[in-house]
Amino acid sequence: MDVTCEVLGGGIHDLELDADATYGDVLDAVGLSTHEASVLVDDSPVPEDRPVGAESVQVLKLIQGGT
Structure with missing residues (x-):
C-alpha cells in the first residue's frame, strides 16, 4: 500500500507499507515514535494501532528536542 505522509514542518514522504500496516507503522517509517508524534487523518488524530x-x-x- 502506498501512503503519502506529510510530517508537518519536516517534509513529505512517499511510503510503501504492508497491506496490514497500522498508523504506528507510518510513524516508524518516518523515524518517529508514538511518544513523539501523532498521525492525523482529515485533521483528526487516529490511534496508532488502527x-x-x-x-x-x-x-x-x-515534542521538540532542546539544544
Missing part, C-alpha cells in the same frame, strides 16, 4: 485506511496522512510532532 489499520491504515487513508492514502494521505499528516504527522504532527508533539
Whole structure:
C-alpha cells in the first residue's frame, strides 16, 4: 500500500507499507515514535494501532528536542 505522509514542518514522504500496516507503522517509517508524534487523518488524530485506511496522512510532532 502506498501512503503519502506529510510530517508537518519536516517534509513529505512517499511510503510503501504492508497491506496490514497500522498508523504506528507510518510513524516508524518516518523515524518517529508514538511518544513523539501523532498521525492525523482529515485533521483528526487516529490511534496508532488502527489499520491504515487513508492514502494521505499528516504527522504532527508533539515534542521538540532542546539544544
